Amino acid sequence: MKEPLTPSKLALISMIFGLLLVSALLAGCTQSTTNTPVSTAATTAPVTEVPTPVVTATTAVPTTVMPTATPAPTYTATEGNLVAYTAASLSGASTSIGPSFTMAYPNHKVIFNLDGTQALKTQVENGAYADVFISASNSYTNTLKSEGYFDNTTVKTLTTNYIIVILPASNTANIKSLADLAKPGVKIAMEAATVPAGTATMAVLNNSANSTYGQAWKNSVISNVVTYETSEPAVATKVSLGEVDAGFVYQSTATAAAKGTYQSITIPKKDNYLQTYTIGILRQSTNKAIAADFEQFMLSSAGQQILTQYGFTAP
Amino acid sequence: MTPKRFRPKNYRRTLTYLAAGILIAAVTLYLALPILALIIRMSPDMFFDTLHNPEVISALWLSLFTTVISLAVVILVGTPFAYYHSRYSYPGKVIVDTLIDLPLVLPPAVAGVALLVLYGRVGLLGRYFNMLGISLAFTTLAVIMAQIFVASPFYLRQAKSLFEQLDPAYEQTARTLGASSLRTMTLVTLPMTAGGLVSGAVMTFGRALGEFGATIMFAGNLPGVTQTMPLAVYVGMESNVTVGLTISILLVIISFTIMIAVRLIQMREENRA
Numbered sequence: 001m002k003e004p005l006t007p008s009k010l011a012l013i014s015m016i017f018g019l020l021l022v023s024a025l026l027a028g029c030t031q032s033t034t035n036t037p038v039s040t041a042a043t044t045a046p047v048t049e050v051p052t053p054v055v056t057a058t059t060a061v062p063t064t065v066m067p068t069a070t071p072a073p074t075y076t077a078t079e080g081n082l083v084a085y086t087a088a089s090l091s092g093a094s095t096s097i098g099p100s101f102t103m104a105y106p107n108h109k110v111i112f113n114l115d116g117t118q119a120l121k122t123q124v125e126n127g128a129y130a131d132v133f134i135s136a137s138n139s140y141t142n143t144l145k146s147e148g149y150f151d152n153t154t155v156k157t158l159t160t161n162y163i164i165v166i167l168p169a170s171n172t173a174n175i176k177s178l179a180d181l182a183k184p185g186v187k188i189a190m191e192a193a194t195v196p197a198g199t200a201t202m203a204v205l206n207n208s209a210n211s212t213y214g215q216a217w218k219n220s221v222i223s224n225v226v227t228y229e230t231s232e233p234a235v236a237t238k239v240s241l242g243e244v245d246a247g248f249v250y251q252s253t254a255t256a257a258a259k260g261t262y263q264s265i266t267i268p269k270k271d272n273y274l275q276t277y278t279i280g281i282l283r284q285s286t287n288k289a290i291a292a293d294f295e296q297f298m299l300s301s302a303g304q305q306i307l308t309q310y311g312f313t314a315p
Numbered sequence: 316m317t318p319k320r321f322r323p324k325n326y327r328r329t330l331t332y333l334a335a336g337i338l339i340a341a342v343t344l345y346l347a348l349p350i351l352a353l354i355i356r357m358s359p360d361m362f363f364d365t366l367h368n369p370e371v372i373s374a375l376w377l378s379l380f381t382t383v384i385s386l387a388v389v390i391l392v393g394t395p396f397a398y399y400h401s402r403y404s405y406p407g408k409v410i411v412d413t414l415i416d417l418p419l420v421l422p423p424a425v426a427g428v429a430l431l432v433l434y435g436r437v438g439l440l441g442r443y444f445n446m447l448g449i450s451l452a453f454t455t456l457a458v459i460m461a462q463i464f465v466a467s468p469f470y471l472r473q474a475k476s477l478f479e480q481l482d483p484a485y486e487q488t489a490r491t492l493g494a495s496s497l498r499t500m501t502l503v504t505l506p507m508t509a510g511g512l513v514s515g516a517v518m519t520f521g522r523a524l525g526e527f528g529a530t531i532m533f534a535g536n537l538p539g540v541t542q543t544m545p546l547a548v549y550v551g552m553e554s555n556v557t558v559g560l561t562i563s564i565l566l567v568i569i570s571f572t573i574m575i576a577v578r579l580i581q582m583r584e585e586n587r588a
Contacts, residue, residue, distance in 0.1 A: 118554065121553075194553045226453040227534075227541070228538075229535070241431070242436060
């Protein structure tokens with residue numbers, strides 16, 4: 001440490017520094033010129049097939065043998081982990097879907113990444129790997145389709161969901177109707193406008209104001225909002241903890257919750273907003289066959305039954 | 316500057332310099348490149364345009380307002396606390412010492428959940444506040460409470476060790492010369508520790524400004540009320556990326572200013588010593 005900084009030392013260090021900095025800057029520049037998501041998605045799709053998990057390498061052996069024996073591809077013998085980016089409102093259902101899928105397709109396993117659809121979309125747009133994308137919003141699905149992330153022919157409607165108001169079991173604010181949500185001092189949690197459930201809730205507020213309650217009601221309800229959560233289950237949590245008096249969530253959340261967790265107020269169908277969930281396979285997927293199996297399973301009666309059980313409305 | 320010295324007299328030594336140079340460069344770049352990328356991604360025009368965005372402005376003011384209050388509370392309560400804590404021994408002092416350090420290793424999200432189940436409306440203490448008509452969770456006060464909880468250790472630790480290191484002989488001299496204990500504090504103790512205290516305070520400010528996990532859990536996310544800059548970055552990245560990037564760059568600028576301030580204070584202290 002006490003050694004004096006000789007010019008030779010300085011020259012060496014500065015040379016390395018300069019070189020690395022220049023290369024870094026160059027890398028930065030070239031990257032910024034090609035940062036259109038469409039092109040990167042298109043170009044990375046074939047490239048990412050190289051670092052495929054070892055799973056496909058091992059399964060490659062049986063599949064190359066199999067065609068000679070049986071021309072029809074059966075996937076029961078293959079093994080694979082599927083990454084499914086899944087809207088957070090499916091958190092409850094996912095605990096049933098995972099085991100049931102493995103039961104129906106032995107050796108297949110699905111790993112869920114559950115978050116608000118808007119967060120999942122941002123992750124995919126920034127290069128996250130996923131095989132299947134389950135979106136709680138048609139408009140985000142369409143954005144991802146137009147940006148070239150989806151294998152567009154595989155995108156199908158999965159299920160639907162209505163908005164409902166949930167109250168803590170104790171209902172200390174004594175809320176009996178939608179009109180009561182506008183009472184001063186009521187604390188309401190809803191989703192941020194970027195979260196699909198937040199968009200749906202806004203639509204519900206607008207519809208209800210126009211049909212029955214009026215603009216003043218809507219403004220009071222909005223001024224009672226104490227937090228805009230970043231996912232639908234986060235709103236449910238704040239209600240179940242009793243920290244807010246009411247929350248706007250999906251019907252599925254209220255149905256799937258244990259008895260006595262919430263009280264709920266339904267919103268008439270005419271004012272409600274039918275949220276459409278879609279399922280689709282991403283272009284970058286290296287497990288397309290298993291992904292197709294999973295999609296088929298979700299759309300089959302077995303998959304739909306689970307969703308109905310968790311309070312979703314069949315499309 | 317003699318050219319002789321440039322000739323590798325010792326092959327091994329050159330290798331050592333080379334290795335050291337590469338290591339230093341690698342570490343520096345690893346830390347600096349992400350920040351550089353953030354700045355490259357935004358054109359200055361876009362940055363200054365987005366600065367006028369009401370979301371950005373409200374997050375900036377809310378962050379500055381809450382952080383300044385948090386810092387004031389930490390200094391006003393923390394300084395006398397650290398002083399007495401370092402000067403007296405009392406039963407359970409070790410426990411208090413550990414508790415001071417706890418928020419440094421505790422995940423902020425856990426801190427937020429803990430604050431919520433204590434001060435929340437149905438929480439351990441919160442239910443009594445609620446009876447009095449006081450609500451804490453999901454208010455600007457909750458933001459400040461979360462910041463104080465998470466960021467205070469930086470100041471407390473610094474103040475504690477400064478007071479421990481200060482030779483009590485100075486204070487005793489002042490007292491024997493007839494100065495009151497308050498006068499001794501303001502004229503002897505504080506001036507002698509000022510540099511260190513300020514750098515501790517600056518670190519606390521920086522940590523409070525960056526608070527995210529505890530805030531979103533305990534204070535929620537309401538623009539203008541509890542949506543501080545880090546929360547606005549999170550929400551911005553999911554909707555309007557420009558807003559997310561702009562606030563990120565603002566935070567980088569503030570962080571750099573903080574680090575430079577600390578460095579300057581430390582340099583001045585070293586010169587004085």
